[in-house]
Each structure stands twice: as C-alpha cells, then as structure tokens.
Amino acid sequence: MAVYTVLEESDIASFIGRYGVGTLAGYQGIGDGIENTNYFVSTDVSQLASETSTADQRQFVLTVFEELERSDVEFYLNWLQVLNDGGLPVAAALVDSHGSSLQTVEGKPAALFPRASGGHLDNVTVEQAFSAGAVMAKMHLIAAQHSAQHDSPKNFAWVEDSIAKLLPLIDDADAQLLTDSWQQAMATLPQYELPSGIIHTDLFRDNALFDGDDVSCILDFYSAGNGRFGYDLAVLVNDWASEQDGELNDDKHRAILAGYDSVKARSQDEIKAWPLLMQLAAIRFWVSRLTTIHLPSLDHRPGALTQTKNPEQYKAILLKRQQLA
Known part of the structure; x- marks a missing residue:
C-alpha cells in the first residue's frame, strides 16, 4: 500500500x-x-x-x-x-x-x-478524444495569458541527462536508436517557432476523469512546467490514440486534433513540426520507462512503490512516428 x-x-x-x-x-x-x-x-x-x-x-x-x-x-x-x-x-x-x-x-x-467526480477510461471513443483535445487547448489558452515560469522535473534537460546515464546500461541497438533519434530531433527543433507556456507534460488517460463523453477533471499536474504547447499535445496523442503496436489510430488522432483546433488553432509551425513533436514525446517516455528499470534512483526515492511500465511500447511508438516524418 x-x-x-x-x-x-x-x-x-x-x-x-x-x-x-x-x-x-x-x-x-x-x-x-x-x-x-x-x-x-x-x-x-x-x-x-x-x-x-x-x-x-x-x-x-x-x-x-x-x-x-x-x-x-x-x-x-x-x-x-x-x-x-x-x-x-x-x-x-x-x-x-x-x-x-x-x-x-x-x-x-x-x-x-x-474529490473529483467521474471515472478513468479503458477505451477511448472518438467523442472522448475530441473532448480531451479541446480541454488541452483551453488549458493552453489559459497558460498563454500568464507569464508563470517553472521548470518541469522531466524537461528536455532531464531527458538528455538521463540518456547519457542510460547508454552504458542498454543494448547497443537501443543505445544507437536513442542517441540518433534524440540528436536529430534536437537539431531540427530550433527551425520552428512554437508557442509555449506552462504545460501539463503528462496528460495520459489515467490523469483524466470522464463523465460520459466529457472530461470531468484533469489530474496530476506535478510534472507541469514551461514547454511547447505542441509537445504537450503530442504526449496526449501518443497515449490516447496509439494502438498496441504503436501505430496511430487515425480516427482518434484526427478527433484529438480537431478538438484542439476547435478551441485554439495550431500555428503553421506547430502543424509542420507535428511528426517531430510526437517523436520527442515518444523519446521522453521511452527514456522515463527505461530509467525506472535501469536507474530507479533518478525517478523514485528508496523504498517507494513504483509502477514498472514496458519501455518497448514507447520504443515502438517512436519508430512508428519516425515513419511519418
């Protein structure tokens, strides 16, 4: 317990x-x-x-x-x-x-x-996906109106530091994929002007409650911090609209983007950078899951109960997203 x-x-x-x-x-x-x-x-x-x-x-x-x-x-x-x-x-x-x-x-x-009302989703409908996208867009609109500053504990600096620690501990093929993917993504990212502010950074399905088709509560803001809005949306899509093999579910993917754009239309650079942003989100959570296994002290204090999630899922998502580039 x-x-x-x-x-x-x-x-x-x-x-x-x-x-x-x-x-x-x-x-x-x-x-x-x-x-x-x-x-x-x-x-x-x-x-x-x-x-x-x-x-x-x-x-x-x-x-x-x-x-x-x-x-x-x-x-x-x-x-x-x-x-x-x-x-x-x-x-x-x-x-x-x-x-x-x-x-x-x-x-x-x-x-x-x-205590918030509503329940977690086992399976996401297209209507619920639309609602999730719309709520995230509203969250980003609020953030865009505030100048708050806060470093997320799992920001890109944390990812880069974690990769360096992981490389000697994972197999050569994974180390090469992780290194190449991260370096290429970080080299490409600066060419886009992407709006930013305080983002959730971790809006998986288990961090949202639903009442029917509508989001009743967003939970767990304890990784929130400054970041790009498009990256936050990519984190959501990779969890809410991915099949077991990492492939995107087209209907849920489109519904999330439609819900988001109905509230806060994405910029042209956000649209152009979309495959890259999904790759970055996949790398971040592949790294996070690898650290839980290989470097648990980076994520949790000694003796804490951890939930070990399969890092292969986000490796598969990364490979699928690279095919979209």
Missing part, C-alpha cells in the same frame, strides 16, 4: 478542522499512489448551517507530498487555482480559515482537495 506517511484518525480530524468542512466521518488510505501519500476523507456536513446540499457527507482527498519541495508544491497549487479560475475542470486545493491552501504534516507539505 502506497501510504508512506501514516496518519491516525485524530491527525486527519485535526487537519480538516482548519477548513470548516464538517466533522470527520471516515477515511481510507489510497493504495495506488506512487510518489505521494493520499487519503480519501469524508466529512459530516449535516450540522453546517451554510450547507445547502441535500447530501449528508462531502468527499475529499488529503495529499501529503513526499518528495516535492515546498516551493514546488506552492507553484502547483497556485497553478491549479489559475486553471480553476479560468474554467478548466481541475480539483483546486481548498483554502483554510487563514487563507492558506498549503499545510504541513510531519514536516512535509500537504493539502486538501475536493
């Missing part, structure tokens, strides 16, 4: 007491976390005079950030609030009676979030 910071009932009751959200009715540690400690928390709101809902309870997620620096958590919470204020479906952290969204639990940063 991925609960690294064990909280007793009295600890959680004291924590939520700062928010005026009712008395503690129940809690449960969430066992599928990777880097943070999370608890589902329910509160009894029947005695709150201001409560207008007919429900007797409200649901929240209490998160203790195990690895992130306090300054990084402050950025993420502030950015979630910016996106929330812009109308994006995100779960912004609650503010306590002193006007703060960031707390401390056992010396670690912590926050309380509303």
Whole structure:
C-alpha cells in the first residue's frame, strides 16, 4: 500500500478542522499512489448551517507530498487555482480559515482537495478524444495569458541527462536508436517557432476523469512546467490514440486534433513540426520507462512503490512516428 506517511484518525480530524468542512466521518488510505501519500476523507456536513446540499457527507482527498519541495508544491497549487479560475475542470486545493491552501504534516507539505467526480477510461471513443483535445487547448489558452515560469522535473534537460546515464546500461541497438533519434530531433527543433507556456507534460488517460463523453477533471499536474504547447499535445496523442503496436489510430488522432483546433488553432509551425513533436514525446517516455528499470534512483526515492511500465511500447511508438516524418 502506497501510504508512506501514516496518519491516525485524530491527525486527519485535526487537519480538516482548519477548513470548516464538517466533522470527520471516515477515511481510507489510497493504495495506488506512487510518489505521494493520499487519503480519501469524508466529512459530516449535516450540522453546517451554510450547507445547502441535500447530501449528508462531502468527499475529499488529503495529499501529503513526499518528495516535492515546498516551493514546488506552492507553484502547483497556485497553478491549479489559475486553471480553476479560468474554467478548466481541475480539483483546486481548498483554502483554510487563514487563507492558506498549503499545510504541513510531519514536516512535509500537504493539502486538501475536493474529490473529483467521474471515472478513468479503458477505451477511448472518438467523442472522448475530441473532448480531451479541446480541454488541452483551453488549458493552453489559459497558460498563454500568464507569464508563470517553472521548470518541469522531466524537461528536455532531464531527458538528455538521463540518456547519457542510460547508454552504458542498454543494448547497443537501443543505445544507437536513442542517441540518433534524440540528436536529430534536437537539431531540427530550433527551425520552428512554437508557442509555449506552462504545460501539463503528462496528460495520459489515467490523469483524466470522464463523465460520459466529457472530461470531468484533469489530474496530476506535478510534472507541469514551461514547454511547447505542441509537445504537450503530442504526449496526449501518443497515449490516447496509439494502438498496441504503436501505430496511430487515425480516427482518434484526427478527433484529438480537431478538438484542439476547435478551441485554439495550431500555428503553421506547430502543424509542420507535428511528426517531430510526437517523436520527442515518444523519446521522453521511452527514456522515463527505461530509467525506472535501469536507474530507479533518478525517478523514485528508496523504498517507494513504483509502477514498472514496458519501455518497448514507447520504443515502438517512436519508430512508428519516425515513419511519418
């Protein structure tokens, strides 16, 4: 179970007491976390005079950030609030009676979030793909209006450093493919003028909740940072519109791009650079999965529960995307 910071009932009751959200009715540690400690928390709101809902309870997620620096958590919470204020479906952290969204639990940063509605997708329909593209475009429109600066922990500098560490540890053919692909991509990228801002960088299907065909919540902004909007879109497409062999599903691919362009039309350079951006996104996640296997200390603290995902999937995606160039 991925609960690294064990909280007793009295600890959680004291924590939520700062928010005026009712008395503690129940809690449960969430066992599928990777880097943070999370608890589902329910509160009894029947005695709150201001409560207008007919429900007797409200649901929240209490998160203790195990690895992130306090300054990084402050950025993420502030950015979630910016996106929330812009109308994006995100779960912004609650503010306590002193006007703060960031707390401390056992010396670690912590926050309380509303529990988002909706469910994860096993299979993506064309309608849902369109919705995902449109929501990402709205997120990028909001980002384009702000001058926020923050380095993503998995930015291109991290990829390059990780590749150098991986080369002695992987087979020669993979090392050659990885080196050649990365060098060629980085040499080609500067010829395009690509709009940028704060991007999600990790909007896989498991980081979105759906209610029918519509995105109900975007989750996990803890890799967010400055980057190119087209690259962010390519990360989404590579996960949401890839078949098992890495081939693009044309219908889902077109739907995502149509959804995006319906909200924020891509520039001519973004369109021209599209195959390259998908290659870069594939390299980044191939590298990330290789580091989990060969260099786990780069991704996770000792003893953390990790989810090992097959790096061959993103190698296959890279090879398929290179055929589009």
